[in-house]
Amino acid sequence: MMQRHILTIICSAASIIAQAQQDTSKPKIPFEGIDMTWHNGNDRRDSSVFKGVYFIPSILLDVNYNYSFNNPIDNTVVGSTAMARHNEVQLSALHLGGDFTYLNAHARVMTQFGTRSTVVPRNDLSIYRGQYHLDDVYRYLSEAYAGYHIDKWYGINIDAGLFMSYIGLNSYYQPENWEYQASFTSDNTPWFFNGIRIQIFPSKHIKFEPWIINGWQSYGKFNSMPGFGFNFTWIPNDYMKLLTNNYYGTDAGGIPGRKRFHSDNSWLLRYYNRPNSSGISKMAFSLTGDLGFETGAGVKAFGGDANTPSQNFLSAMFYNRTWFAKNKFAWTIGGGVMTNPGRYLVLYPTGQASPLPNPSNPTQTEGAFPFSANPGDPFNGWDASTNLDYLPNQSITFRLEFVTRHASVPYFAGRGGVTSPDGYTTTPLPPNWRPDLVKSENRLILAMLFRL
Template structure:
């Protein structure tokens, strides 16, 4: 076993963390005299998936620019030979500094016409499309067409109720509570409930702001985090978001679709529901804020050879976060667990180049295949300004079957061989049931 001191020098972010505590924090921009937008009557930056400054330094007339840079170093105690990590939608390489995402874009709003664009260069541009099997149905390489875009939509704002937005394109779904963008979240690695549910949809949505505290958002989408359709049907669903006060937020997401490639008779239902509570708020105190979140998920697939008794998903995740010294420091602890017979939401390990479309005999996803997993995270954030976060995080993850990259890795000698995910004679991937990991991340959000 390696000693603790053997891996500490490999974390280049650690030496600077203490120094940053002494950096002065800029004063917040003066509040506008304009009335608040719906669901923005209070400071909700404490919410998971909603972190960031109220100040917008890249605002120019009808355009509000946005710049994101997420750079991370991950150290797995399994030390896979090929530096390839398995089972995460955010963490992909061991022992290397990698850019998870470089995003440049922003929001346009002029005479009620709106649009948003956000790019995704870096690891996300390769890893997110491989989890979508829909581009294999038909032509035109949808994964290549969209891989460098995380959000791209336009729409129109109707001055009815407290506002109605009708939008079409690729938009964030936030099923699972955590944001697709790690800088917005309380931890870098989300628990399985978030990591295994959609980050984005390609379709049409209406955001109906019924009041300052309530939003109703129906969706008509191509499918479950997909660029195209898996079969001849569409996915439908919606979100209800309720924030009655500045310390409470409740959100529910519901979905129905047909998302098994080539099996139109198989249907999927899913519910994802979260409650978030800020129970302490003392800006001048040592502990400036404290909050907790709980997310519960349930769903199943039926028809096309399966039923809800054998092909289902149950999961939860719970987190607690405390902020210190006027929100310059933060500590988050939490985790969760899932069970998913049939493994229809389990991310496939990238064995020999496996994708969601190829599958792999080394880790099957057949009806009835058992899968249970649990995890916990501890994250420490240093936030000298609300535009930047330095994060150090420990993760421990476990599964009921071999799933995570072990010492031998998941890449055949000499690199991937044959078709993605295919069997390689005389070789097997080294999958293990547990993984412990350290992360150091620097995340900029302007």
């Protein structure tokens, strides 16, 4: 009897040791088991339909129809990175690619086709420094990087290449966002970085990610110094997320003495969750606040005057989302405000109001009738939107959205458009013609967003 007990104890101990060895050999995955499908700016799928050892593909498609009540004759959208054309069905984005892994090496490649391959790179003026047409080289890539994974804590990734930016909360990929037209806070902050990042996961709930990058949404460098920044994300549970993104660099072309600082901070909270309810099944909000400024070389952050004007960026946005009918429908309402004296982050209007860099003075722009972006030029804006989503499954979203946007200066395309008297680029411009910019616009957006 005693021998049988001893044998049982030995077998039990061996089983416990084997289980412990198995647990320690299992890779630790950051944020594993935490529900992030409700996050604004995050993949809403709980898993991919594709399975693979070395490669998992990814496909994203964004098609939209939008109508501005200003009804510009040239069908051009001004001041948006989400849309390019008015009153037309447009393929905004087609992304093809996926994730490669072999042992601890990994890579991610995503292509970029559609209007966004023109709309977004146009805002990078670093491409005019030097040769080789960097806008064409990178235009059809949204992500392309490779790296190595170190099995320390919950993982360390060292990656280099072209990355998506986290600043502004919204994702570059529209199927991940609660709203289609991003508020000023997100639409005027970077969508991409080119450089090196290190992702450090000291625990299951924390990510710390330092960056060394070419600059603020720039394929190249504006000056000789690179940009520096970091992301810190804390997701303690299924219903809350806190993150901060911070950046420092020199991003005024030809003016290395002008420094830029930017801090972007977000809080997401899911405050109601009844996933099986046929009524309200989930409710959550996201709150984002940004503080940024430029200083040096003739400008200062705050308290400027006529001789040394202020250059800063203050903004906030808030969205509340309610899901219905077991998460098959969702309603979002929200908006934001922004002030940006100096207009150093304002998206320049398109067409004849679109600027090109002035070689003799990099702080100014030139073109037929350029939108002024001189130090201290005021710009204040606010926006609000509401939409209704139909979500038949986790791979497709049908969205109807209304958005109203307003600026303190003429900025959006009016009835006369921003191209020519009849809206065609081939039409000569009469001496008295000017782009028709107005201070507000109301817009309806119908979008189909697909992800697999």
